Amino acid sequence: GAVVSQHPSRVICKSGTSVKIECRSLDFQATTMFWYRQFPKKSLMLMATSNEGSKATYEQGVEKDKFLINHASLTLSTLTVTSAHPEDSSFYICSAPPVLLDAYLYGYTFGSGTRLTVV
Amino acid sequence: SQQGEEDPQALSIQEGENATMNCSYKTSINNLQWYRQNSGRGLVHLILIRSNEREKHSGRLRVTLDTSKKSSSLLITASRAADTASYFCATEWNDYKLSFGAGTTVTVRA
Numbered sequence: 001g002a003v004v005s006q007h008p009s010r011v012i013c014k015s016g017t018s019v020k021i022e023c024r025s026l027d028f029q030a031t032t033m034f035w036y037r038q039f040p041k042k043s044l045m046l047m048a049t050s051n052e053g054s055k056a057t058y059e060q061g062v063e064k065d066k067f068l069i070n071h072a073s074l075t076l077s078t079l080t081v082t083s084a085h086p087e088d089s090s091f092y093i094c095s096a097p098p099v100l101l102d103a104y105l106y107g108y109t110f111g112s113g114t115r116l117t118v119v
Numbered sequence: 120s121q122q123g124e125e126d127p128q129a130l131s132i133q134e135g136e137n138a139t140m141n142c143s144y145k146t147s148i149n150n151l152q153w154y155r156q157n158s159g160r161g162l163v164h165l166i167l168i169r170s171n172e173r174e175k176h177s178g179r180l181r182v183t184l185d186t187s188k189k190s191s192s193l194l195i196t197a198s199r200a201a202d203t204a205s206y207f208c209a210t211e212w213n214d215y216k217l218s219f220g221a222g223t224t225v226t227v228r229a
Contacts, residue, residue: 006161024136034215034216034217041222041224042221042222043207043218043220043221043222044162044207044217045217046216046217046218049171049214049216060180078151091159093161093162093216097215098215107164107167108152108162108164108215108217110161110162110163111161112160112161113159113160113161115159119122
């Protein structure tokens, strides 16, 4: 089936450094990837949509320069948290939209998430 | 945000009991989806109900949809310890974007 692999699952970094999170579609091509942020015991908030071959679109209130999103290929989307600060600590999840594979329509596929802790 | 509230925020039940949670939304929808999230993990799709459907079953799950009230409910019957998780409803809006409810945390006690 449609699988999205997200790495790393956990990362601890120092304030001021940058962290890159990768999401790969393993057995299908994803021209679009959604990036969500989730605070503890809260819902998922859509941050941005990455599109292969074009600029990412960001939701209102999301800092483009802080959260750099790149869709390098049809199977790889990355989120880089630049100059990270403790308030950027959160759970980040990527998701691919529904995809038709081998005549079967798979629904939204989520990565397993990345727990970022900035110290 | 397209999404409203989910209630209850938290639910604790005994194994074997049923768990019911509700979700409300704000705008017209094509479909409504329910997801499960185990602690610190990604989301798993449980069930999708279309706007022209009123009820749908999948194993021990039953979902209802009332478009006149803009609300949906998820019922888990004969709960098991493995059902302990957070449950989210989600609606689609522009270009496949999903808007999630606040979630219900379910704890099933053995």
